[in-house]
Amino acid sequence: MGIVNIWPFNKGPHSQFEDLVRPHLNKLYKLAYRFTGQRDDAEDLVQDLLLKIYPRLQEMQKIDKLSHWLSRVLYHLFIDQVRRQQRSPIGPMNDEEAIYETHASPTAGPSEIANSEITLQQINTAIQKLSEDHRTLIILHDVEGYSLQEINDMTGIATGTIKSRLSRARSNLRETLLKEEPKLTEYVNKGTRL
Amino acid sequence: MNCTDININIDRFLERELVSDDLIAFKQHIATCNECSAKLQAAQFILSGLQQLPVPPPSVDFEQRVFAEVRKQHKETQPQHHAFRFATGFATAALASLAIWLVSSTYFPDTIIEQPQVISVAMNQAQTVRLMFDSESDIERVNLSIDLPHNMQLEGYPGRNELSWQTRLQKGHNVLALPIMAIEAGQGELLARLSYGDKVKTLLIVLKTTVDGAQRYQLDEAKST
Numbered sequence: 001m002g003i004v005n006i007w008p009f010n011k012g013p014h015s016q017f018e019d020l021v022r023p024h025l026n027k028l029y030k031l032a033y034r035f036t037g038q039r040d041d042a043e044d045l046v047q048d049l050l051l052k053i054y055p056r057l058q059e060m061q062k063i064d065k066l067s068h069w070l071s072r073v074l075y076h077l078f079i080d081q082v083r084r085q086q087r088s089p090i091g092p093m094n095d096e097e098a099i100y101e102t103h104a105s106p107t108a109g110p111s112e113i114a115n116s117e118i119t120l121q122q123i124n125t126a127i128q129k130l131s132e133d134h135r136t137l138i139i140l141h142d143v144e145g146y147s148l149q150e151i152n153d154m155t156g157i158a159t160g161t162i163k164s165r166l167s168r169a170r171s172n173l174r175e176t177l178l179k180e181e182p183k184l185t186e187y188v189n190k191g192t193r194l
Numbered sequence: 195m196n197c198t199d200i201n202i203n204i205d206r207f208l209e210r211e212l213v214s215d216d217l218i219a220f221k222q223h224i225a226t227c228n229e230c231s232a233k234l235q236a237a238q239f240i241l242s243g244l245q246q247l248p249v250p251p252p253s254v255d256f257e258q259r260v261f262a263e264v265r266k267q268h269k270e271t272q273p274q275h276h277a278f279r280f281a282t283g284f285a286t287a288a289l290a291s292l293a294i295w296l297v298s299s300t301y302f303p304d305t306i307i308e309q310p311q312v313i314s315v316a317m318n319q320a321q322t323v324r325l326m327f328d329s330e331s332d333i334e335r336v337n338l339s340i341d342l343p344h345n346m347q348l349e350g351y352p353g354r355n356e357l358s359w360q361t362r363l364q365k366g367h368n369v370l371a372l373p374i375m376a377i378e379a380g381q382g383e384l385l386a387r388l389s390y391g392d393k394v395k396t397l398l399i400v401l402k403t404t405v406d407g408a409q410r411y412q413l414d415e416a417k418s419t
Contacts (some may be wrong), residue, residue: 012350015320015373018261025257033249043252047260054268123243142244167205
């Protein structure tokens with residue numbers, strides 16, 4: 001015999017909202033942490049997101065891929081905050097990319113360096129040093145595994161542009177890491193794993 | 195391919211986009227050039243590291259806090275379409291044997307407690323208090339009423355501490371899932387009355403506001419009370 005629910009009234013909008021969002025909360029926090037690099041900032045970002053989207057409950061209830069939609073809104077909220085803080089906005093190529101061009105010399109090879117002590121923390125730190133647009137692409141694609149098309153849906157940036165920026169972002173990340181930890185390559189060659 | 199080509203194509207290789215002749219040429223150069231081989235391995239090493247970057251867990255009360263803030267900043271609005279029917283004209287048929295159980299679980303009931311309990315309820319965050327009514331047969335038009343203490347509120351019904359309605363019990367388990375939230379500190383009694391004809395069953399539960407805002411029912415505390 002099954003269980004019959006004899007509470008005849010619908011849930012209130014807050015419960016509906018929470019039921020809808022709760023399954024995505026961890027993913028949103030994780031993405032927010034990737035963007036911000038700080039737990040408190042990530043929590044604040046998710047908080048701001050929920051406050052922003054609550055009035056759109058009815059719209060949210062009709063969205064097929066709510067997770068993608070939430071991620072997209074989170075991304076834009078983050079970018080808006082970054083712009084407000086007058087840091088590096090997502091958008092046109094910036095000076096760092098020009099710098100990349102000069103650093104992208106094939107002679108920057110690190111083969112003669114000795115053992116490395118590179119850690120995940122160093123990678124994380126190096127990511128934080130990237131420009132906002134490069135960091136976001138690295139996070140979305142290489143860390144979180146979003147496809148180029150998904151990033152296009154989220155950011156509105158053309159897939160070809162994403163691809164070229166991602167390539168530059170990776171090169172910049174490698175440059176940053178090798179500059180700070182020039183022993184990386186040999187370290188890798190010796191078979192050490194993270 | 196030469197070293198410059200390798201530099202250009204490392205990401206294409208990592209994305210598995212190199213095909214046929216390009217892929218062969220890439221691998222041939224990597225096999226013969228220590229520097230490019232080292233660069234490729236460094237790139238793979240970093241990529242692997244990126245995929246392993248940890249994320250610290252959020253604060254323990256993160257979920258509760260963010261939802262409570264939403265409730266605070268977006269005040270609950272009264273649903274428009276709910277009508278309460280107050281029970282009148284009870285039938286005279288004998289009441290089937292009814293057992294009332296308190297079921298404490300945020301989700302599907304998995305624990306049944308036979309006696310009224312003390313349940314902790316968080317401020318401004320609805321949690322489901324489930325009451326289970328077992329019936330030996332189908333019963334039409336059973337009257338149910340809920341009296342809430344002053345410090346509690348049914349989500350979506352601000353200011354309504356008494357609700358009554360008629361319902362139908364089916365043979366077996368019938369659950370009354372009440373979305374309750376605390377609106378101020380303190381404790382009080384929730385009375386659930388089920389009546390059919392001249393039979394009445396009353397269940398009393400003590401609801402108290404959590405001090406720490408914990409979401410879940412304090413089952414252990416309830417059992418020892």
